[in-house]
Every structure is written in C-alpha cells, then in structure tokens.
Amino acid sequence: MDIKNYINGNFHEPSSNEWIDNFCPANGEVYGQIPNSSKEDVENAYIAAKSAFPSWSQTTLEERSRILLKISEGIEANLGKLAQAESEDNGKPISLAKAIDIPRASSNFRFFANAITQFASESHESVGMNAINYTLRQPIGVVGCISPWNLPLYLFTWKIAPALAAGNCVVAKPSEVTPMTAYLLGEICNKAGLPKGVLNIVHGLGTTTGQAIIEHPDIKAISFTGGTATGAHIARTAAPMFKKLSLELGGKNPNIIFADCDYDDMLKTTVKSSFANQGQICLCGSRIFVEASIYEKFKTDYVKKVKQLKVGHPSKNDTNIGALVSKPHLEKVMDCIQIAKEENGKVLCGGNRVTVAGFENGYYLEPTVIEVTTDDCRVNQEEIFGPVVTIMPFNTEDDVLQMANKVKYGLSATLWTNDLKRTMRLSNQIHAGIVWVNTWLMRDLRTPFGGMKASGVGREGGFEALRFFTEPKNVCIKY
C-alpha cells in the first residue's frame, strides 16, 4: 500500500514525487512506498499547523478533551487493523501489537484528554509586597514530534497526544522504517473531528524530512525519541535557535539480581525484559548482573527458558520473537555479537540468524545470551537494541553499583531484591531516570519518563509532558 502525507486534513503525495521502499521485515520484501518529503512538504505542513493554531489554542479544554477521547476510541475500534499493520510493518508478533502497542496508543490519547482537564498552574502571593503572581501555561505554537520504529504508534501518540492536549498544532514524522500506523491515524483523526491542520503527518527520511522539521525556524519545540547520535545532532541543530527540546534516547540498562529476590518471578520477568519486542525497547535490561551465590543456578535456568522462546512469523499466535525491524538493523546486531566473540564473550545460547520456512529472507535472529567476564567490553557498554543480553556475576553491592553506573547511558534500571534498605540505597545512587524494583516496564502514565546522561534530556509523561508543551508566563500584579 502506498502511504501519503496527512496535511491540513487531506492526504497528499510528496511534492518532489520522491518515494522510499517500505520493507516487510517478516519476509524481506518491499510491500509499499512512502513519501520522502522535502522541505516544501514540511513547509506546507507548517503553514497548515500555523493557520489552525489560533482556533485550536482557544478551543475549550472540554472540547479538546472530547476530540482526543474520540481519537482514543477510534484507535480502539480499529485495534485489529492497526495491530496487523504494526506487526507487518515492524516485524513484531501480532499478539504483542494487539496486547500492548495499539491499546497503549489509545491510552495515550485517553490519558492526555483527561490530564489536560486537571492541569493547573501556580500562583504565588507575595506577602508584604501587596502583589500576587500567577503563572500562565500557554501552548507554544507549532511543535515537531519525531518518533522511532520500535514502538511505532505507541511512541508517536505518546508525543502527539500531550502536544495537542496542551493546545499546540503539530508537524509529526514517524520513522520511515515503520510509517503505516501513523498513516492510518490520519483517517481516525478526521473521523474524530480533529480540525484540519491541527495535526500534520509528514513521512520521509530523517536526513531529509526530519532535518527540515528540526531546522524549521518557526517550529519552536521538538520532542524526539530515537538513537543517541541522532539526539545529539538534533540538539546541535536546534540549540542555536533556542528551541525547546525533549530527547528520549538510548539505554544500556542494568538488571541487578540479588540472591534474596523472588526467584521465579524474577526469572520470568527477566526473560521478558531481555527479549520483549525482539529486545528493541530502550528500556530492555540488556546487562544482567547476578549475585555470585545464585549465578550458576540462574545461568542454567535462564538459558533453558530463553532456548524455549519461539522465533517465528509475526502473524503466528505462538511466536515469541518476531523479525528484527530491518536488514541494516539485523546486520548491526549481528556485528555486535561478532564483536562480543572477539572480546572473549561466551555465547551461551543463540547468536545465529533463523530461517523461518516460507519466509527465508525475513530478518530473524535467535535470542542471544552472552557471558562476559568484564563490564568494560564493548558489548556491555554500547547499545545493541536487539535480542542480545550479557550476563555476569557480582560479589558486593558496591561492585555492582559501580558497574551499573559505568556506562554513558542512564535510562532505566531494574533491581530484584526483598531488602528494603538495599532497595533505597541503590535506587538513590543508580544513574537512571527510571528504577523498577521487582518488576519491569510497569507503567503509570502520570510518572516522569526519561533518562539522564546520554539517555536524554527532559521527561515525558503526565504533567511533565504538558509542562514541556507549554510556555510558562508569570504575571505579577501589585494591588
């Protein structure tokens, strides 16, 4: 199916008539074309957004909320179609798209439709000065939202929903690798009655379409999720124009397992936190550190469970691990495994491409566990973003804390222990924006979400997102 840009409520071909092949990761075949939108298309999207802004920013909160709820319902009503599109475009198991990706996209709109009705600003009485200060939280104007391929509609809507709820108009670009569900969202928005131009979706490469968005002098804020190198490039480009930036970037997250944890729960969840979505979630616990006293037992039990995961076609209900998102990404992940071997990492299971009968050109890879003896190796320092984890033992809390923090990233961490004091000590000291204790990826959309160090700048979620998408203006009145 050919995809078009959604500008001013209508579907348009790219002005340059330049197209990009869209590949299906499950079989490696081209199954459609997407626009490689130019500066001109981005400008058209901007003009539509700009002209929609005066009206949308003055639309009552109740009305904005009502329309966003309708979009949420539209996503829910199209669950089957969207899940199938997501699975075909991304390679993820359809079961995952149905249970997680699409319901969460719907929740994102529902959550921010409700949150905006509860969003309030501060006032400060300046005692002894006969003055009162109050702070307005005004929409910024036209904002840019750029999202990645791993959780396509989930992350696309995680940015768009708060931006719209706060009264902004949006120029958004999904990943060129997984454009399909963002394309389908346009029709849902029209049916929900979203006024023309409030949301505009342009498709294309990061280096052309994405670059035109971040360089646009009047797109005043950029919310981006993706790789750390791209985040750094966006920051370099946007900073001299004083754009507001929210950057949600890569991770190399420690999963720290103490002997006193609830073992069965830990084991089951660790398999999930290692390999969910083929390991292509920035929050996956890709570095597993296990207390020495249970290391050998863990190693045996974990590898046994990982070997039971079924790699298969994403449309099959019994598939645990689908296809990786693209051929270049598969090659990148396989290169990382090769580097691990060269650095004396021991592959305990996996490490090879999988041929799925009938889909021989699909991008399938075995879930891979690598035992390492030092945390300094590249495979333990660099983000792989695939179904590959490392495991190694540790002796003391101090040792593991040091190793956990000795990476450039600081996105999330998982702790498995029943010792409350240890939980508090480690949670306080660990370099991560998100710490899960005895669980993983349990989400409450009100909480601040994002990372420190090379994992990003700013936080998404809840009122943090609404604060990002508004400009605070303080008014001081003397009486």
Ligand SMILES: NC(=O)C1=CN([C@@H]2O[C@H](COP(=O)(O)OP(=O)(O)OC[C@H]3O[C@@H](n4cnc5c(N)ncnc54)[C@H](O)[C@@H]3O)[C@@H](O)[C@H]2O)C=CC1
């Ligand atoms: N934190 C996360 O959730 C993600 C991390 N990654 C990491 O990044 C690595 C590279 O993956 P990529 O697909 O190359 O991610 P990327 O960071 O290049 O892509 C993310 C989004 O940014 C856009 N983009 C790329 N260059 C841009 C530019 N100059 N201006 C504006 N937008 C631009 C892309 O078109 C896409 O929509 C992965 O191997 C993985 O390690 C990738 C995707 C998501």
Ligand SMILES: O=C(O)/C=C/C=C(\O)C(=O)O
């Ligand atoms: O908001 C969430 O629940 C998860 C977000 C995940 C990412 O940002 C990612 O994998 O890139």
